Amino acid sequence: MQGKVAQRRVPPSQPYIQLESDEPWVEGDEYTVTCIAPDAKPPAEITMFRDGEELTETDSFTMSGSQDKLLNTHAEVKVVCMSYGGNPLATLHWTKNGEVLSTSWEEDIVSRRSSSVLKMEVKPEDNHAVLQCESVNQVSRSPMSLTRTLTVLFEPAEVTLLGSFEAIEGEEISLCCYTSSSNPPVHIRWWLGFKELNRTNVTISEGDNGGMMTTSNLTHKVSREDHGLSLTCEAFNKGTRFSSVRTEELIVYYPPQKVWLDAPPPNVFLHSGTTLRLVCFSSGGNPTGQLVWLKNNKVVQTASKQVSSERGVSRELLLTLQPSDNLATYRCDSSNKAKKVLSAQTKLRVLFPAVSVKIVAKQQELRRGQTLDLDCLAGSSNPPANISWNLGPVMY
Known part of the structure; x- marks a missing residue:
């Protein structure tokens, strides 16, 4: 049956x-x-x-x-x-x-x-x-x-993520994620890597075809640990099982960590005319630092090109010492898009002879028997020059 x-x-x-x-x-x-x-x-x-x-x-x-x-x-x-x-x-x-x-x-x-x-x-x-x-x-x-x-x-046809995804360490970024019209309205949540971000402001407004549009504004203070992480806006609706994501990579700029010089120790005297090699090193930072050599606060154009290595970056300055290098301050600045400058400097001590020697007679015309006054003028030197007089084989 x-x-x-x-x-x-x-x-x-x-x-x-x-x-x-x-x-x-x-x-x-x-x-x-x-x-x-x-x-x-x-x-x-x-x-x-x-x-x-x-x-x-x-x-x-x-x-x-x-x-x-x-x-x-x-x-x-x-x-x-x-x-x-x-x-x-x-x-x-x-x-x-x-x-x-x-x-x-x-x-x-x-x-x-x-x-x-x-x-x-x-x-x-x-x-x-x-x-x-x-x-x-x-x-x-x-x-x-x-x-x-x-x-x-119906699901939203579009999910849009707007804003700047580049920032300097410590800055706050403001981003916006919004959807086209849907019924029912979707929810929006934010992720940075695997961490959910909650500093948001959500508004829902009328959309096409009797649906609703969802807009979420996010504010986030970035740190260097955020660099390279995926910033994701997820629009979802549990009832309809709809989910759509938009993702951008977050780029965070931060200054170089350290700057140092390969230079002679302080208070070491160098001789004019000798060749001196100064090297500036910089490590850390995103991006790596750009190095600039300065002498007494003026840029030195003769420095070599910057070189990258596993330790960071370096830039060499090759000098033939001149009298003007005595007590001159050579400084190396390292900076990047984080807009913070780190510096290292050294002051040189250079020994050099008098840059000039000149004898000056006080009288323009002389007669036999008159006394002649002469001055010997020595230019700048380090250390100060000693002056002696000779007249033929006779030393005064």
């Missing part, structure tokens, strides 16, 4: 009456009164009464589905509209927001009913659309109709 599969039966929701017009009725005119029993499975049988007496000359009309249809976008929807009774049987047609979708129907003479099946692919623009099925025959004073309002769930 084979068992039968039980059909799920659903009683109708609270029936309600819909009048053709809210205006007062006029004696002698005809009016249509519609009784609607929604959500029943199978369709409910409706009996209408007037002052306790059953009305027999009534038509029955059915459209499948609940009063409001909740649908996912891109789903194919099948809606059935049925009209019972009438002579002749009713013709049926479908409209959406007043525009005709279908004018095809079938008649079942035995069951005395007309039916029309509407198939449509739901799109975001169908959200809040009103579907209507109208039933009319040759003797109808006005069409009978039932409507269904569609609620369409």
Whole structure:
């Protein structure tokens, strides 16, 4: 013996009456009164009464589905509209927001009913659309109709991440992540690497097709540990299981860690004319430092090109010592996009002879027997020059 599969039966929701017009009725005119029993499975049988007496000359009309249809976008929807009774049987047609979708129907003479099946692919623009099925025959004073309002769930077509993803250590960055219209509105959360960021401000505003747009603004103070991490904006909806991410790499600039020189020790005397090699080293920083040599606060253009290595960067300055190098301060500055300058400097002590020697006579004209006054002028020297006089083989 084979068992039968039980059909799920659903009683109708609270029936309600819909009048053709809210205006007062006029004696002698005809009016249509519609009784609607929604959500029943199978369709409910409706009996209408007037002052306790059953009305027999009534038509029955059915459209499948609940009063409001909740649908996912891109789903194919099948809606059935049925009209019972009438002579002749009713013709049926479908409209959406007043525009005709279908004018095809079938008649079942035995069951005395007309039916029309509407198939449509739901799109975001169908959200809040009103579907209507109208039933009319040759003797109808006005069409009978039932409507269904569609609620369409749709995902945002776009998720956009805006802002600057480069910053100096210690600065605050402001970023914005927003979505196009969706129904329901999505949530937005932020991630830096595997850490969730919570300093956000979220606003939801009206969007296209009756949906909502979500905007989230993030403020974050960056550190050097953030450099190279992925900054992610995730738009998601648990109900529809929607998730979409936008990711950018965060670049954080920070200054060089250390600067030092390869130079002679302080208080070591060097001789003018000798060759001296000064080397500046810099380690750490993002990006690595740019090195500049200066002499007494003026840039030295003759320094060699900067060289990179595992330790960092270096730049050499090769000098042939001159008297002007005595007590001169040579400084090396290291800087990068973090805009902080680290420096190292050295002061040279150079020994050099008098840069010039000159004898000056105080008298322009002399006569025999007069006394001649002469001055010997020695230019700058280190240490100070000793002056002696010779006249032929005689030393004074």
